[in-house]
Structures are given as structure tokens and as C-alpha cells.
Amino acid sequence: ETLLAHRAQVETKNKHQVTPLSRAAWRGHGNIVEMLLEHRADVEAKDRDQNTPLSRAAVNGHGDIVETLLEHRADVESNDRFLNTPLSHAARQGHGDIV
Secondary structure (H helix, E strand, C coil): CHHHHCCCCCCCCCCCCCCHHHHHHHHCCHHHHHHHHHCCCCCCCCCCCCCCHHHHHHHCCCHHHHHHHHHCCCCCCCCCCCCCCHHHHHHHCCCCCCC
């Protein structure tokens, strides 16, 4: 919150092209996801494997974050470089509530 208040760039990517939003979605940090979205983080930002924040949340079973991202119009049909969708990620990992 402090860094965002001091205008930290929400779209900064690491060496794997992962944004803070994707990292927070992957780790299950719902409050951080919401803060970043409030600061206009790109809900469709893709990493080097073409994963979106929605894919990262779905594969790790973070249903609350999946819902938040969908409320912000995340593309439910986005594909990673292996042509997996968020649905296929969730199904493969056995996350029935997300499926």
C-alpha cells in the first residue's frame, strides 16, 4: 500500500515477465490482488509462458482470487504457450470449486 501510494509501477515485470498481480494471484494474496487492481494493474498481463493472473490463481486453487479477476473481466479463454486455459489448469489440479 505504501509503495503504491508513492507511485510504484504496478506493471513492473521480473526476469520471467511476471507482474506483481500475477505473483499475488499465484500466491493467494487476495488483498494484494484487489489493491493492485484498484491501481489499474493489467488483468491480462502475460508472463514468458503466456500465463495470466487468472491462470495462476486457477492452477493453485485460489477460488476467491479467480472470482475477483473474473469480476475485473479477466479472459476466461486465455491460453498459455501450451494452449492450457484457466479451466484446464483447475481441472488438472482437481480444483472442482473453480471448475
